[in-house]
Amino acid sequence: MSMPANALQGDRVPEEQKGVRLIRYVDALREAFEQEMTRDPHVFLFGLDVDDHKGIQGSTLGLQEKFGKDRVFCTPLSEDAMTGVAIGAAMAGYRPIHVHIRMDFMLLCMNQLVNMGAKAHYMYNGQVKVPLVVRTMIGRSWGQGGQHSQALHALFMHIPGLKVVAPSNANDAKGCMIAAIRDNNPVIFVEHRLLYAVDGYVPYESYEVPFGKARVLQEGDDVTIVAVSHMVMEALRAQKHLESVGIQAEVIDPVSLWPLDMDTIMDSARKTGRLLVVDNAWLTCGASSEILTRALEICQDSEEPLPALARMGFAFTTCPTTKPLENVFYPNSRSIAAQAYEMVKGKGKLWEPPVDAKTEIDAFKGPF
Amino acid sequence: MLSQELVAHLYKKMLLIRRFELRLAEVYPTDAVKSPIHLSVGQESIAVGVCDPLAEDDIISNTYRCHATYIAKGGNLQEMMAELYGKQTGCAGGKAGSMHLVDMSHGILGASAVVGTTIPVATGYALAMQMAAKTTGRQRVVVSVFGDGGTEEGCFYEAINFAALRKLPIIYVCENNRLAIHTPLEKRWAKDNLCERVATYGIQTYKIDDADVFKIRETMTKAVEYLRHGGEGPIFLECATYRWLEHVGPRDDHSDNYRSLDEYLDWKEKDQIVRLAAMLDDNTVQRIQDEVTAEIQAAEAFAAQSPYPTAEELYTHVYAS
Numbered sequence: 001m002s003m004p005a006n007a008l009q010g011d012r013v014p015e016e017q018k019g020v021r022l023i024r025y026v027d028a029l030r031e032a033f034e035q036e037m038t039r040d041p042h043v044f045l046f047g048l049d050v051d052d053h054k055g056i057q058g059s060t061l062g063l064q065e066k067f068g069k070d071r072v073f074c075t076p077l078s079e080d081a082m083t084g085v086a087i088g089a090a091m092a093g094y095r096p097i098h099v100h101i102r103m104d105f106m107l108l109c110m111n112q113l114v115n116m117g118a119k120a121h122y123m124y125n126g127q128v129k130v131p132l133v134v135r136t137m138i139g140r141s142w143g144q145g146g147q148h149s150q151a152l153h154a155l156f157m158h159i160p161g162l163k164v165v166a167p168s169n170a171n172d173a174k175g176c177m178i179a180a181i182r183d184n185n186p187v188i189f190v191e192h193r194l195l196y197a198v199d200g201y202v203p204y205e206s207y208e209v210p211f212g213k214a215r216v217l218q219e220g221d222d223v224t225i226v227a228v229s230h231m232v233m234e235a236l237r238a239q240k241h242l243e244s245v246g247i248q249a250e251v252i253d254p255v256s257l258w259p260l261d262m263d264t265i266m267d268s269a270r271k272t273g274r275l276l277v278v279d280n281a282w283l284t285c286g287a288s289s290e291i292l293t294r295a296l297e298i299c300q301d302s303e304e305p306l307p308a309l310a311r312m313g314f315a316f317t318t319c320p321t322t323k324p325l326e327n328v329f330y331p332n333s334r335s336i337a338a339q340a341y342e343m344v345k346g347k348g349k350l351w352e353p354p355v356d357a358k359t360e361i362d363a364f365k366g367p368f
Numbered sequence: 369m370l371s372q373e374l375v376a377h378l379y380k381k382m383l384l385i386r387r388f389e390l391r392l393a394e395v396y397p398t399d400a401v402k403s404p405i406h407l408s409v410g411q412e413s414i415a416v417g418v419c420d421p422l423a424e425d426d427i428i429s430n431t432y433r434c435h436a437t438y439i440a441k442g443g444n445l446q447e448m449m450a451e452l453y454g455k456q457t458g459c460a461g462g463k464a465g466s467m468h469l470v471d472m473s474h475g476i477l478g479a480s481a482v483v484g485t486t487i488p489v490a491t492g493y494a495l496a497m498q499m500a501a502k503t504t505g506r507q508r509v510v511v512s513v514f515g516d517g518g519t520e521e522g523c524f525y526e527a528i529n530f531a532a533l534r535k536l537p538i539i540y541v542c543e544n545n546r547l548a549i550h551t552p553l554e555k556r557w558a559k560d561n562l563c564e565r566v567a568t569y570g571i572q573t574y575k576i577d578d579a580d581v582f583k584i585r586e587t588m589t590k591a592v593e594y595l596r597h598g599g600e601g602p603i604f605l606e607c608a609t610y611r612w613l614e615h616v617g618p619r620d621d622h623s624d625n626y627r628s629l630d631e632y633l634d635w636k637e638k639d640q641i642v643r644l645a646a647m648l649d650d651n652t653v654q655r656i657q658d659e660v661t662a663e664i665q666a667a668e669a670f671a672a673q674s675p676y677p678t679a680e681e682l683y684t685h686v687y688a689s
């Protein structure tokens with residue numbers, strides 16, 4: 001299924017989109033849990049703070065009241081063991097959703113996820129399945145620093161047996177969550193702090209957004225920008241900047257990072273001749289490395305010309321806390337637009353795009 | 369008998385922490401501090417009682433809730449304020465913010481925002497201090513501070529087991545405020561018997577249930593002396609306490625209704641700052657209050673006047689030279 005970008009980003013409801021309404025990303029997630037937990041009694045949701053009055057930014061509010069304490073519960077601060085607990089329950093046929101309020105904390109889960117969760121189905125020759133969803137939030141807002149803002153999706157993409165999705169809008173958040181819950185494999189579900197409050201048109205009904213299918217959010221002929229997670233917002237703003245100087249960028253959201261839809265990306269890159277990958281993460285051994293390498297392999301195999309390639313992501317440093325350094329740590333719509341401009345106009349052609357109107361980062365208020 | 373000098377000294381340290389944090393809470397809505405803050409308001413007597421008996425070269429290790437121990441251990445107040453403001457002159461050049469305060473020159477091992485992570489690291493520091501003492505002849509002591517939630521991570525048990533095995537010169541201090549963010553202890557522990565559990569590892573344990581600053585200080589003084597002079601560690605100290613404000617941020621969140629107001633009022637009765645002020649004459653109290661205000665104002669002025677780091681500083685200290 002493919003939806004026009006404006007429907008996803010909340011500009012206007014197209015005629016054919018009946019039965020949708022504008023809701024926030026975080027409410028779309030909540031609705032997915034509610035619908036799936038109603039449909040399947042094997043689904044349960046647990047993790048630190050899921051049943052407190054903040055409810056993981058609101059995404060789990062009311063679920064315990066509706067489904068009871070057996071199916072929605074908080075845990076001790078024991079991520080490593082709780083991941084094993086989730087894997088065990090999944091092997092027994094349940095469908096746990098394990099929640100982490102920061103992706104950084106998933107580093108405590110690595111042993112269980114990588115050594116057990118990802119491998120059980122294969123190692124035991126199909127005798128067990130691990131239908132587990134691990135929800136995790138990239139914590140960037142401001143001042144979150146080195147240990148509360150990391151984006152580690154590449155670590156999980158590296159592991160056979162895990163699937164990794166990172167929806168960037170409310171529609172995909174709901175549809176991907178439903179697909180993740182129904183999937184018979186461990187799915188790492190990557191959310192972003194700055195996306196939660198963003199509205200989008202979301203159907204009332206239950207639906208799946210299939211993994212391995214990228215979305216073209218904006219069509220254009222001059223340059224392809226593939227952006228991940230929150231960088232999709234920046235890329236869409238960059239697209240507007242570029243449009244103001246007559247450059248038409250095509251913006252693609254892979255939605256699922258593994259499986260990865262290279263067909264959509266390559267169709268676009270063939271058309272534009274330029275492929276810019278903007279990851280919401282470090283570059284080294286990251287999603288951008290994977291996408292660009294595969295583009296190269298595909299072109300080599302089919303003996304077609306290679307598009308111009310470039311990538312952007314976090315500075316290769318620990319994320320600093322102070323705002324002026326944070327500002328240079330992250331790519332933004334202006335740096336993306338400037339990079340795309342140079343790809344289109346030629347090396348050394350520099351351009352400073354205008355300052356954006358208030359973005360979701362400017363709108364952020366502390367403390368968390 | 370307690371000397372007036374000691375009472376005044378402890379009062380001043382606790383008051384400095386309280387006033388510093390309440391000032392932060394006041395400033396916070398202006399966004400001058402763009403970083404999450406985890407305040408210790410109400411818990412000051414633990415930091416002060418724990419740190420007072422330590423020598424400058426002893427080590428304190430803590431979590432993100434680290435303002436109180438930073439100040440109590442003698443960390444530089446101006447650099448702390450500058451760090452919170454994200455300035456170049458901060459104790460970590462603006463890279464750490466509130467959750468990772470550090471001042472190695474005063475034995476303040478950098479704080480960490482991932483629960484439990486500092487416990488094994490402090491244990492490793494103690495291992496090194498044990499090794500070093502064999503050549504220097506001086507046993508430096510390490511103190512690892514963490515919350516009740518920290519004891520739920522596997523690495524806590526792994527670390528204390530190792531420390532007991534190697535008899536390390538470390539004091540583990542659990543600040544038990546019975547909350548992990550908003551989740552009460554009853555939803556996280558089957559039994560409220562932390563000291564008993566820890567004792568089974570072969571560790572001496574102490575529990576102080578009223579946050580009495582003198583009791584905490586005395587227990588720590590004995591523990592530090594013991595370890596300093598060849599006694600076998602580790603030692604475990606559990607201090608009951610109460611967090612007056614929200615988990616993260618400047619607000620009093622009792623109106624959020626997840627915890628009992630009565631408990632708060634009980635703990636307010638035990639407030640060590642009020643208690644110690646009443647033990648001092650009015651002139652002394654006034655003098656200390658004025659000193660504290662002046663120190664905080666100086667720190668704020670220093671922070672406000674300091675420059676932000678330049679963009680090039682993003683790339684400093686990625687690797688050690």
Ligand SMILES: Cc1ncc(C[n+]2csc(CCOP(=O)(O)OP(=O)(O)O)c2C)c(N)n1
Pocket residue numbers: 048077079105108433481482483484514515516517518519543545547548549615
């Ligand atoms: C490994 C890990 N899991 C979860 C969190 C989120 N978190 C931050 S503080 C906290 C509660 C910690 O409670 P406690 O250890 O009792 O310390 P307190 O905040 O009360 O000082 C949690 C769950 C985290 N920072 N690190």
